[in-house]
Amino acid sequence: xxxxxxxPKLKVxxxxxxxxxxxxxxxxxxxxxxxxxxVAVCQMDPDDVRLLGVxxxxxxxxxxxxxSVILRVAKSARNPHPGVIFIPYGPWASLIVDPETHGTxxxxxxxxxxxxxxAPEGSLLSLPELLRKHFKKG
Amino acid sequence: MPAVSHVPCPVCGDxxxxxxxxxxxxxxxxxxxxxxxxxxxxxxxxxxxxxxxLIRKNGELVEVSLxxxxxxxxxxxxxxxxxxxxxxxxxxxxxxxxxxxxxxEVGGVxxxxxxxxxxxxxxxxxxxxxxSCTLGQLRHRADLVFYxxxxxxxxxxxxxxxxxxFSEGRFRQSAxxxxxxxxxxxxxxxxxxxxxxxxxxRRLSSPxxxxxxxxxxxxQKKRKMVVxxxxxxxxxxxxxxxxxxxxxxxxxxxxxxxMLIRDEELDVDEVAxxxxxxxxxxxxVMIGCELGILFFGLGLTMSEGKHxxxxxxxxxxxxxxxxxxxxxxxxxxxxxVTGANVVFTWQTGYPFAVDFSRGxxxxxxxxTSVIDIxxxxxxxxxxxxxxxxxxxxxxxxxxxxxxxxxxxIDPEPTPTSFMADVVIPSAxxxxxxxxxxxxxxxxxxxLKKIVEPAKTCLSDVEILQRIxxxxxxxxxxP
Numbered sequence: 001x002x003x004x005x006x007x008p009k010l011k012v013x014x015x016x017x018x019x020x021x022x023x024x025x026x027x028x029x030x031x032x033x034x035x036x037x038x039v040a041v042c043q044m045d046p047d048d049v050r051l052l053g054v055x056x057x058x059x060x061x062x063x064x065x066x067x068s069v070i071l072r073v074a075k076s077a078r079n080p081h082p083g084v085i086f087i088p089y090g091p092w093a094s095l096i097v098d099p100e101t102h103g104t105x106x107x108x109x110x111x112x113x114x115x116x117x118x119a120p121e122g123s124l125l126s127l128p129e130l131l132r133k134h135f136k137k138g
Numbered sequence: 139m140p141a142v143s144h145v146p147c148p149v150c151g152d153x154x155x156x157x158x159x160x161x162x163x164x165x166x167x168x169x170x171x172x173x174x175x176x177x178x179x180x181x182x183x184x185x186x187x188x189x190x191x192l193i194r195k196n197g198e199l200v201e202v203s204l205x206x207x208x209x210x211x212x213x214x215x216x217x218x219x220x221x222x223x224x225x226x227x228x229x230x231x232x233x234x235x236x237x238x239x240x241x242x243e244v245g246g247v248x249x250x251x252x253x254x255x256x257x258x259x260x261x262x263x264x265x266x267x268x269x270s271c272t273l274g275q276l277r278h279r280a281d282l283v284f285y286x287x288x289x290x291x292x293x294x295x296x297x298x299x300x301x302x303x304f305s306e307g308r309f310r311q312s313a314x315x316x317x318x319x320x321x322x323x324x325x326x327x328x329x330x331x332x333x334x335x336x337x338x339x340r341r342l343s344s345p346x347x348x349x350x351x352x353x354x355x356x357x358q359k360k361r362k363m364v365v366x367x368x369x370x371x372x373x374x375x376x377x378x379x380x381x382x383x384x385x386x387x388x389x390x391x392x393x394x395x396x397m398l399i400r401d402e403e404l405d406v407d408e409v410a411x412x413x414x415x416x417x418x419x420x421x422x423v424m425i426g427c428e429l430g431i432l433f434f435g436l437g438l439t440m441s442e443g444k445h446x447x448x449x450x451x452x453x454x455x456x457x458x459x460x461x462x463x464x465x466x467x468x469x470x471x472x473x474x475v476t477g478a479n480v481v482f483t484w485q486t487g488y489p490f491a492v493d494f495s496r497g498x499x500x501x502x503x504x505x506t507s508v509i510d511i512x513x514x515x516x517x518x519x520x521x522x523x524x525x526x527x528x529x530x531x532x533x534x535x536x537x538x539x540x541x542x543x544x545x546x547i548d549p550e551p552t553p554t555s556f557m558a559d560v561v562i563p564s565a566x567x568x569x570x571x572x573x574x575x576x577x578x579x580x581x582x583x584x585l586k587k588i589v590e591p592a593k594t595c596l597s598d599v600e601i602l603q604r605i606x607x608x609x610x611x612x613x614x615x616p
Contacts, residue, residue: 018292020174020292023174023175024174027149028185030529030550031551032186066533076369078370078371079370081368084385090529091528091553094531094533099531099535102504104445104504105490105503105509106439106507106509108444110436111385111441128556131528131553137540
């Protein structure tokens with residue numbers, strides 16, 4: 001049996017949105033530690049966190065049809081919302097959202113099907129590292 | 139020590155104009171009345187700045203003179219066949235006006251951030267129409283406040299305090315005390331219960347339920363708040379009714395409410411995860427109010443259905459006006475996104491996604507909107523002002539944006555300026571530069587200059603005028 005099969009995966013609905021921490025974090029500078037901490041995070045229902053076999057601040061990989069990203073886990077204070085994860089707007093969330101606009105100009109940023117799995121081997125990239133990796137510039 | 143009063147806050151669409159800022163030796167030392175985000179803006183804006191213009195040479199951004207950066211920007215725009223000019227929601231209306239002139243001159247596409255915000259709301263308002271008002275009206279008269287797919291506690295932190303539940307209006311009471319006492323009451327009751335249990339060593343019956351959903355009376359002077367959201371947000375905790383809708387099911391819920399308001403029966407137990415009994419109660423409250431307001435946010439515009447969700451919300455409000463007075467307003471994000479729409483409209487006839495490539499303004503969201511253009515890889519240059527699309531556009535669109543020459547005008551370093559080919563630092567509008575901006579309810583207010591900017595940082599208006607002048611010179615114009 002391969003390691004991948006042992007790792008639990010959780011099918012969830014992905015929401016993105018604003019948080020007050022993201023708001024104050026960005027005002028301290030987009031390259032500040034506060035901003036990074038406020039947006040490179042996956043807020044999950046506490047039951048889902050347990051189900052996934054991880055703990056707060058552990059590393060997970062969130063994948064959609066459009067990409068995957070490594071994030072830190074946080075237990076959502078806005079629970080219960082089983083099966084729903086929340087990532088604040090920012091460079092991390094943008095890597096996995098749906099660019100399809102359905103003729104309106106607006107991409108689909110809320111309610112996307114996604115998968116969460118533990119990624120103990122993954123490491124959280126800093127913002128410049130993340131940008132260089134995905135945009136090959138900077 | 140000079141304290142400047144009535145400073146409008148250049149952060150969110152609420153555009154609070156009662157901020158008091160203390161300035162000593164050109165440094166902001168204290169801020170009063172602002173929310174956490176506003177205070178962070180005033181106190182930290184000077185801490186993380188790029189002061190000199192940059193140009194990418196051999197893959198590295200190097201400092202250059204302002205003249206060189208302006209010239210290079212003009213070259214990029216003049217040489218491009220289909221450039222994008224994007225941003226505009228966090229700068230002044232005056233800058234947007236020059237931007238539109240520049241877009242027309244270079245035959246490009248100009249789009250503002252409503253394309254990835256309330257763009258679908260605008261499409262729907264153009265189809266259906268909107269019954270709206272100013273926020274002052276609501277503060278004094280609204281007795282029923284809906285927040286649908288919007289969490290003002292995080293995104294517009296003073297909205298509830300200034301205009302709705304916790305504001306003291308001429309005809310409406312603030313619910314602040316009620317909220318605090320209900321919170322305090324619940325906590326005290328829990329503590330007492332625990333103490334009694336400990337003392338008696340036995341389990342008592344559960345505490346009495348907090349009174350909820352009181353029958354609504356027409357002449358009550360208190361307000362009621364209803365929150366519809368996919369998560370129990372802080373705003374939801376302060377609400378009288380909270381409807382937790384399943385993600386992507388807002389359309390069904392809106393249509394169900396429309397049916398109930400028309401006195402039609404629903405043959406199901408729940409709609410979109412919300413029990414029909416609760417919906418019936420809320421529908422009664424809606425019909426029974428004196429003046430209701432439905433604020434809606436990106437929970438409606440970004441999820442499945444997009445502008446069709448807004449169609450349903452606008453129609454719901456239209457239906458309600460057969461029984462009572464009901465209004466609706468989008469919760470605009472940036473402090474001048476409304477201004478960008480207004481200036482775009484009075485200059486070109488269209489509020490966003492305006493294409494000048496044929497020599498006259500054309501508007502067809504889905505085709506001339508910036509995300510679609512980027513995903514089709516049609517643009518060959520871009521100017522981004524006061525915005526950070528690399529952080530907020532889907533990856534495919536952002537990758538396409540950074541592939542062609544990119545000019546960024548921004549007061550601070552952002553992921554987009556990190557990827558840029560030309561970076562022109564500007565003065566922070568509303569702190570270091572004056573101008574005009576429109577609050578979310580279309581009320582224009584003057585932006586104040588409270589601090590002198592560095593000599594190397596011109597205002598957005600001056601930078602754009604100089605680029606425009608340079609482009610015209612290159613094309614042999616006046």
